Amino acid sequence: VSCLPEASYLLYVDGELAPEQGRPMEAHLVHCRRCRALVVALREEAELFADVLRGRAAPAARPQPEPAGRARALGLAATLVALAAAAAGAAALLESGLPDSLGWLAGLRWSWTGAYGLAIHLVLLVRESAPAAFELALPVAAMASASALLSFALTALRRRMGGPGAKLLAAFVLLAATESRAHFGLHEHEDLLVAAGTVHDGTLVASARSVTVDGIVDGDLVALTERLTLRGEVRGNLVAVAEELDLRGAVEGSLLAGCEQAAVSGEVKGDAYVAGETFSLAREGRIGRDATLVADEVVLEGALGRDANALFAGRVEVRGSVGRDLGARAERVVLLPGARLGGDVEAALPAGVEVERSPGAEVAGAVRTRRREAGRGFGLRRFREPRLYAWMLLQIGAGFVLGMLLHLLAPGILAVRAERPRDLLRAVGVGIATLVAAPLALLVAAVTVVGIPVALIGLGVLLTSLYVALVAVAALVGSALVRPRAGSRSSFGAALAAGLVVLVALTHLPFLGGALRVVAVVTGLGLLVERALSAWRERASPVAP
Amino acid sequence: MREATVPAPERGARPQAAGGEEALHVHAGEVALLCRRLLGPGQAAEEAAEAALARARRALGGYHPREPFRRWLLAIATHHAIGILLERCPGPQPFAPGAAGPDDLEAPARPPLGHALAPEAWPALEGLLDELPDPHRAALVLRHLGELDYAGIAEALGVSREDVGTLLVRARRRVRAGLARRSAR
Numbered sequence: 001v002s003c004l005p006e007a008s009y010l011l012y013v014d015g016e017l018a019p020e021q022g023r024p025m026e027a028h029l030v031h032c033r034r035c036r037a038l039v040v041a042l043r044e045e046a047e048l049f050a051d052v053l054r055g056r057a058a059p060a061a062r063p064q065p066e067p068a069g070r071a072r073a074l075g076l077a078a079t080l081v082a083l084a085a086a087a088a089g090a091a092a093l094l095e096s097g098l099p100d101s102l103g104w105l106a107g108l109r110w111s112w113t114g115a116y117g118l119a120i121h122l123v124l125l126v127r128e129s130a131p132a133a134f135e136l137a138l139p140v141a142a143m144a145s146a147s148a149l150l151s152f153a154l155t156a157l158r159r160r161m162g163g164p165g166a167k168l169l170a171a172f173v174l175l176a177a178t179e180s181r182a183h184f185g186l187h188e189h190e191d192l193l194v195a196a197g198t199v200h201d202g203t204l205v206a207s208a209r210s211v212t213v214d215g216i217v218d219g220d221l222v223a224l225t226e227r228l229t230l231r232g233e234v235r236g237n238l239v240a241v242a243e244e245l246d247l248r249g250a251v252e253g254s255l256l257a258g259c260e261q262a263a264v265s266g267e268v269k270g271d272a273y274v275a276g277e278t279f280s281l282a283r284e285g286r287i288g289r290d291a292t293l294v295a296d297e298v299v300l301e302g303a304l305g306r307d308a309n310a311l312f313a314g315r316v317e318v319r320g321s322v323g324r325d326l327g328a329r330a331e332r333v334v335l336l337p338g339a340r341l342g343g344d345v346e347a348a349l350p351a352g353v354e355v356e357r358s359p360g361a362e363v364a365g366a367v368r369t370r371r372r373e374a375g376r377g378f379g380l381r382r383f384r385e386p387r388l389y390a391w392m393l394l395q396i397g398a399g400f401v402l403g404m405l406l407h408l409l410a411p412g413i414l415a416v417r418a419e420r421p422r423d424l425l426r427a428v429g430v431g432i433a434t435l436v437a438a439p440l441a442l443l444v445a446a447v448t449v450v451g452i453p454v455a456l457i458g459l460g461v462l463l464t465s466l467y468v469a470l471v472a473v474a475a476l477v478g479s480a481l482v483r484p485r486a487g488s489r490s491s492f493g494a495a496l497a498a499g500l501v502v503l504v505a506l507t508h509l510p511f512l513g514g515a516l517r518v519v520a521v522v523t524g525l526g527l528l529v530e531r532a533l534s535a536w537r538e539r540a541s542p543v544a545p
Numbered sequence: 546m547r548e549a550t551v552p553a554p555e556r557g558a559r560p561q562a563a564g565g566e567e568a569l570h571v572h573a574g575e576v577a578l579l580c581r582r583l584l585g586p587g588q589a590a591e592e593a594a595e596a597a598l599a600r601a602r603r604a605l606g607g608y609h610p611r612e613p614f615r616r617w618l619l620a621i622a623t624h625h626a627i628g629i630l631l632e633r634c635p636g637p638q639p640f641a642p643g644a645a646g647p648d649d650l651e652a653p654a655r656p657p658l659g660h661a662l663a664p665e666a667w668p669a670l671e672g673l674l675d676e677l678p679d680p681h682r683a684a685l686v687l688r689h690l691g692e693l694d695y696a697g698i699a700e701a702l703g704v705s706r707e708d709v710g711t712l713l714v715r716a717r718r719r720v721r722a723g724l725a726r727r728s729a730r
Contacts, residue, residue, distance in 0.1 A: 007714045014688070016695050016710070041657040045717065046689060048658055052671050053582055053690040 002028070003035055006042070013042045192225075194232060203236065211242075213249065220253070222452070228259075230266065237270070239446065245276075247285075255287075258443075262295075264302070281320065298330075307343075318361070325365070335361035344368065392508060396500045403471045403496045407489065412535060413468065414475045416527035424523055431469075431526030438462050469524025470517075474499035476527070565605040568614050569598055575615070576601075576622045582686040583626040585675050593629055597622040623691055623701055630679050640680040640702035642711040655721040666724065673723040681716035684709055 004025065011017050012025055029036050192206045196214040203219040210227045213234065220236035228242045230249045237253035245262040247255070254270030262274050265282035272287045275294040281287060285302035296314040305323045310316045313330035318339040325343035326333075333347045337360025344365035347355050355367050371382070382388050406413050418424050442462070446455035475492075478499025482491070507517040577594040584590040601621045608617055631639055638644060662670070674682060680702070687698045695709040702709070 007710055010714055010717075011710055014695065014713075016706070038657070045657040048662060048670075049674075049685060049689040052667055052674065053578075053686060055578065 003032060004028070006038065009035065009039050010042055013039060013046065196232065222446070238268075239452070241443065254289075283320065298328075301338075332356065334358075335363070337361060339363075341365070346370070388508070392504050395504050396497070399471050399474055399500045399504070400493070400497055402468070403475060403500070404489075404493055406468070406471070407492055407496075413528070413531070414472050416472050416476055416524075416531050418476055418523075418527060427523050427526030427530060428519070429526065430529050431522035431524070434525055434529050435522065465525060465528055466521055469521050469528055470503065471496075471500075471524075472527055473520045473524040474503045476524075477502050565602070565608075569601060569618070572615055572618050573598060576618060579619060579622050579686070579690060580626045582674070582690055583623070583683055584629060585682075589629065590626075593626050594622070597625040600625060619691055623687065623693075627683065627701055630683060634679060638704070640683060640704050640708075640712075642680065642704075642708055642715065644678075644680055655718070655725055657717065658721060658724065666728070669727050670720065670724060673720050673727075676723070677716055677719060680712055681719060684712035685716045688713060 008017075008025070012022060017025065029039060190209045192208040192211045194200050194204070194213045194215040194217060198215040200215065200217045201219070203222065204217045205222045207224040209225065210229070211221075211223045211225045212229045213221065213232045215232045217232070217234045217236070220239065221230075221234045222239045224241045226242060227244045227246070228240050229246045230238070230251070233250045233252070235252045238247075238251045238255050238257070240255075240257040240259060242257070243260045245257055245259040245264075247262070247264045247268070248266045250266055251268045251270070255264075255268045255272040255274065257272075257274045257276070259274065259276040260278070262276050262279045263282065264272070264280070264285040264287065266284075267286045267288070269288040271289045272291040272293070274291070277295060278297040278299075279293050279295040280297075280299040281291075281302040281304065283301045286305075287303070288305045290307045290309070291300075291304055292309045292311070293313070294311045298310045298313050298316045300308060300316075300318045300322065301320045303321045303323075307324045308318075308322045308326045310326075310328040310330055313328060315332045315334065316326075316328045316330045317334045317336060318326065318341070319336045320338065321340040321342075323342045326341055326345045326347075328346070329348040331350060332353065333345070333349065333355045335341070335345070335355065335357045337358050339358075339361040341361075341363045342365075345355060345363055345367040347368070348370045349355070351371055354369055357363070357367065403414060418427060438458070439462070442455045442458045445458065446452055475496050476499065478495035478497065481502070482495040482498050503520060507513050507520065509516065573594075576597055577591070580594040580597060581590040584593055601618050604621065608614070634644070636644065658670070674685065677685065683702060684698055687693045687701060691697075693701065695706045698709045699706045704712075
């Protein structure tokens with residue numbers, strides 16, 4: 001028996017079905033959670049009608065010891081400021097030097113590269129210490145990630161687009177999986193070698209102590225290893241999580257790598273996205289298109305076809321050619337003799353530091369230096385610049401448009417609640433856990449062929465969620481200040497606008513602003529996750545057929 | 546609900562007038578509520594309740610204690626109130642599903658209302674129940690207040706059991722849609 005119309009379940013609930021009709025229905029109910037939920041809901045509705053028709057008093061609303069509006073707003077603001085102050089204090093402490101007794105914390109200096117390094121070390125340590133557990137966990141985690149995301153996507157599509165959309169996606173996924181399986185090879189050897197003169201057909205997924213490719217991989221190469229040496233050729237993309245990457249051969253596609261040390265002396269015809277501690281493009285190395293590099297030390301001696309972007313870098317050194325612009329957010333940017341840049345240099349540097357340009361360095365465009373917002377000094381000068389306020393207005397406008405769109409299309413997303421400061425603290429905890437767990441899960445998912453698209457989708461969802469988190473916090477702050485009327489769009493819009501103005505102003509405060517932004521993102525992410533979990537639990541609630 | 550008892554009449558004797566009156570008094574509130582729900586708020590419902598009680602008083606001689614007194618009394622009140630509804634809407638099948646106007650089947654199906662319904666929404670729900678078309682309201686009231694089964698409702702309204710099922714489903718859908726419209730305002 002498949003799912004039946006509501007009228008049939010109403011007969012069942014009202015006891016109007018003959019036993020021979022009821023039995024198959026009960027057999028179906030055992031297996032179908034949705035129909036079970038509908039039956040429960042119909043019973044509840046019958047009790048509700050009976051209560052209302054008998055004139056019974058409505059049950060008292062659950063007592064909610066919520067503070068009054070102003071007190072709640074002050075409580076929320078005080079908690080946010082306290083969290084931001086704590087974060088800023090910790091950052092300043094770690095940045096400026098630690099007392100001897102806290103010296104052990106120095107290794108935890110917060111930076112993007114440090115976080116990547118930590119993640120890479122963790123994965124490699126598990127692989128080294130508990131290979132059996134790793135082998136088991138890898139496919140389980142990948143399958144769980146893939147299943148959860150696909151299930152979510154199919155459910156969402158079925159709700160939004162009906163059956164055809166979901167079927168189309170399912171067909172696409174099946175085709176992709178079938179196609180992937182045809183070229184999929186997982187290698188768990190201690191040392192993996194694709195010898196010179198040999199060709200590996202299809203995608204090669206390798207988790208090994210070392211991976212050496214002297215021959216040809218006729219597809220993508222996905223490697224999780226301590227040392228990856230490529231002297232041969234990869235005819236697809238190269239995705240690597242490794243301690244050392246030595247790329248001397250050729251990659252036809254793009255390079256996506258999280259490595260402590262990455263050295264490219266060969267050729268990457270596509271883009272390069274590398275996160276690690278050091279990245280060097282040797283004199284004979286070449287990257288065909290753009291390079292986005294998150295590393296403490298970036299050295300560009302070879303040729304880069306288009307733009308180079310270095311983020312969160314300590315030192316950026318250019319001796320080779322960059323086809324277009326160089327963008328750098330770093331402590332130092334050095335242009336040495338032999339550097340040839342086809343476009344502009346845009347550097348975000350600490351106060352008092354300029355781009356160091358040797359006489360022999362050629363820059364076709366302009367060299368501009370921006371002062372980093374965080375860092376030494378409070379950066380009060382920027383408040384005299386009109387473009388700061390234009391940027392703040394833009395942020396408010398963009399947040400407002402997104403918030404209103406979400407409110408119109410999916411109002412449940414922004415319906416986050418935090419009545420008391422302890423709710424916020426819990427949300428911060430959930431947000432931090434999500435920020436740690438989600439990238440790790442994506443990393444694990446990405447080491448399988450099926451998991452790569454899933455990981456990319458997940459990465460997109462995560463990045464989008466970080467922005468939506470800010471809007472959610474703005475809506476929360478606004479609702480604490482304005483208290484919008486339930487169901488009124490204009491009232492919600494007013495609250496959202498008020499919240500955005502407050503939040504954008506707070507996140508641009510000197511010294512505290514950066515920390516406040518981090519706290520707001522983490523809090524918002526935690527609230528969104530809690531909201532999603534709550535919605536997941538509510539899936540057991542009824543849906544009329 | 547407390548069930549009032551009426552002493553059994555001796556063969557050929559009228560029931561004890563005092564006992565019958567007491568039982569009528571105990572259930573008078575329910576009679577008034579049933580008439581109020583079936584006929585809507587207003588003077589007509591109050592008059593109908595009075596008339597139903599008077600009719601029951603006259604019929605006390607025919608009451609046998611084997612039947613629960615409450616059920617017997619409410620059956621009289623139901624019959625009386627339905628008779629008034631029939632006078633309001635004369636026709637061959639005034640309680641047939643088709644008589645309640647076109648059903649809004651194109652409207653998106655909404656989930657049943659549950660315990661999660663906010664207490665503030667109860668007055669609105671009560672108002673919506675009052676505004677239902679007579680066939681829908683009568684079926685819903687007889688089912689959930691009169692506690693009749695489909696056969697009992699079918700007999701009271703002069704329709705088939707299948708029609709009762711249809712009326713109840715449509716009544717629920719109308720109430721849900723009405724509540725959703727109100728909350729969207």
